[in-house]
Amino acid sequence: MNRELFEARYAALWDQLEALLSDARDRSRFRGAKGQLPEEARARLPELHRAVCHHLALVRQRRYGPDLEERLNGLALRAHDLLYSRRRIPLKEAIEFVALGFPRRVREERLLVWLAIAVLVLPAFSMWAAGLADPDLVATIVPAEVAGSLAESFGPQAQRLRPARSDFAMFGFYVRNNAGIAFRTFASGLFFGAGALFFLAYNGLFFGAVAAEISSLGYEEGFYSFVIGHGSFEITGIILAGAAGLRLGLSLLLPGELSRAEALRVAARRSLPLVGGATVYIVIAAVIEAFWSASAIVAPSIKLAVGTALWLAVAAHLLLGGRSRAA
Amino acid sequence: MLKPDGRQPLAEAVRRVETPEGVELTLRTAGVVPRFFAALLDFGIRFFIYLFGAVLFSGLHTAGPGLFLLLLFTGEWFYPVLFELFRRGQTPGKAALGLRVLHDDGTPVTLPSSILRNLLTFADFLPLAFLAGIVSILVTRDFKRLGDLAAGTVVVHDPRARFRRPVPPAAPEAPPVPLSSPEQQAIVEFAERLASWPPERARELASLARPLTGATGTASVDRLSRFASWLVGRRAA
Incomplete structure (x- = not known):
């Protein structure tokens, strides 16, 4: 068969596929979602796609010409795209995942999680101890204006920290700031874990320095009753994002039997659940921090009790969530 | 340039993917220049979205500042995710340049892949001015930035767009x-x-x-x- 006969015989079929593809594209806002096509067209799609793939192979083998090859390649690409598109947002799975799959993933990565905890907590304690011994050290980490505002915020004369109508603004601020820290910690872990280690240790140092300043001022009650409530979800979230970043870095250091590129892809896929769960934790922490931690109506003793309960809830979720009943 | 056996050389902006139908499809991978302009456009568009948000939310003085901060957060991290998901792999900037994000195997990008590649944009940004990402695009086979390497995605010229x-x-x-x-x-x-x-x-x-x-x-x-x-x-x- 020569090219003219070939084209004459199949042009109608190509036009059909072309029409179907444009139709799919026009039909929905989520362009090309195959669920939006009429039943009949959806049933025809695999058949047309297979035919065009076959024709493309023939055109290449018989060298019918680059323009025809390009047209069929384009058609096949678009049909392939439509045929193999998946449902984009599995909402139910996402919720189930945060409740059950996420704690499982955390336990699977417990070594890295412990490492991340150590890299955050050890600098925090060292800085706290060193800051108590030598208050000048605090100033190297905590900017003066932050140190100054600590006294206003947590001292005995501290009033309600801000008018109630700005609670929501603070919620927005905490989400943006803390989730941003978590994402940066995760992403920079790609550089052999270095970035994740840096952000974890830096946050630890900063917290330790602030705690030392508070201790030297003697405002422990106001401060710890403030941080204990959201601290559970927030610090855990940062630690888990750090562990996820370390997973990325480790895959490049110790790729095992895979190539480094492949190991990175696998590790990224496996670390994403940790980041997702960490993000949910950080949003929960932002709600607590904005609407509860700074509340002046609630007595510090109640905040401490609720905060302790929240720490236990986080621990229970991560240690017990998603275990099968039989186990 | 053709190699003596008639096959195309490796340093070519083409990625071949084999489909389950047993035929090879050809994707034309996009290099640093169109991607830079797409990113620049997206940057500008984001700026106008923020501006619009600021005007819109300033009317609501209780919730306004909070909503604006949430808008900034969403824009900074999830602007590309939303578009890649709902606009078939194209942010407005990529659409203007005729670029699309696809999986390595030519299938449309999914939520996890899109989130991965866009969270890792921060790694591409380091140490400054997207240096890591640019170097990565220049040295990898399919012009991948670090986010693409980790997510298993590739940026291609849209097959429709060729003039x-x-x-x-x-x-x-x-x-x-x-x-x-x-x-x-x-x-x-x-x-x-x-x-x-x-x-x-x-x-x-x-x-x-x-x-x-x-x-x-x-x-x-x-x-x-x-x-x-x-x-x-x-x-x-």
């Missing part, structure tokens, strides 16, 4: 020997671009095809045009 000039009319003539697909491609593209060159340059290029045309200069240009005409399916009436 082609028609092959100028010439009496069709079959080439004397069967030509490989890349050779055919080269001849057709020569003819397509003929009008955009000074005649001296066209003659110079066509002279290189002397083994095929048996001629140099204008004669070779004419013969190549006739071949191209035949190759795009024209036949003598």
Whole structure:
């Protein structure tokens, strides 16, 4: 068969596929979602796609010409795209995942999680101890204006920290700031874990320095009753994002039997659940921090009790969530 | 340039994916320059979204600042995710440049992949001004930034977007020997671009095809045009 006969015989079929593809594209806002096509067209799609793939192979083998090859390649690409598109947002799975799959993933990565905890907590304690011994050290980490505002915020004369109508603004601020820290910690872990280690240790140092300043001022009650409530979800979230970043870095250091590129892809896929769960934790922490931690109506003793309960809830979720009943 | 066995060389902006139907599809991977302009456009668009949000939310003075901060957060991290998911792999900037994000196997990008590649944009940004990402695009096989490497995605030129000039009319003539697909491609593209060159340059290029045309200069240009005409399916009436 020569090219003219070939084209004459199949042009109608190509036009059909072309029409179907444009139709799919026009039909929905989520362009090309195959669920939006009429039943009949959806049933025809695999058949047309297979035919065009076959024709493309023939055109290449018989060298019918680059323009025809390009047209069929384009058609096949678009049909392939439509045929193999998946449902984009599995909402139910996402919720189930945060409740059950996420704690499982955390336990699977417990070594890295412990490492991340150590890299955050050890600098925090060292800085706290060193800051108590030598208050000048605090100033190297905590900017003066932050140190100054600590006294206003947590001292005995501290009033309600801000008018109630700005609670929501603070919620927005905490989400943006803390989730941003978590994402940066995760992403920079790609550089052999270095970035994740840096952000974890830096946050630890900063917290330790602030705690030392508070201790030297003697405002422990106001401060710890403030941080204990959201601290559970927030610090855990940062630690888990750090562990996820370390997973990325480790895959490049110790790729095992895979190539480094492949190991990175696998590790990224496996670390994403940790980041997702960490993000949910950080949003929960932002709600607590904005609407509860700074509340002046609630007595510090109640905040401490609720905060302790929240720490236990986080621990229970991560240690017990998603275990099968039989186990 | 063709290698002696007629296959295309490795340093070529093409990625081949094999489909379950057993045929290879060709994707044209996008390099640093169009991606830079797409990113620049997206940056500008984001800026206007923030501006619009600021005006809109300033009316609501209780919730306004909070909503604006949430808008900033969403814009900073999830602007590309939302568009890649709902606009078939295209942010507005990519759409303007005719680029799309796909999985390595040519299938549309999914939520986890899109989140991964866009969270890791921060790694691409380091140490400053997207240096890591640019180096990564320049040294990897399919022009991948770090986010693409980790997510298993690739940025390609949209198959719809290619602009082609028609092959100028010439009496069709079959080439004397069967030509490989890349050779055919080269001849057709020569003819397509003929009008955009000074005649001296066209003659110079066509002279290189002397083994095929048996001629140099204008004669070779004419013969190549006739071949191209035949190759795009024209036949003598």
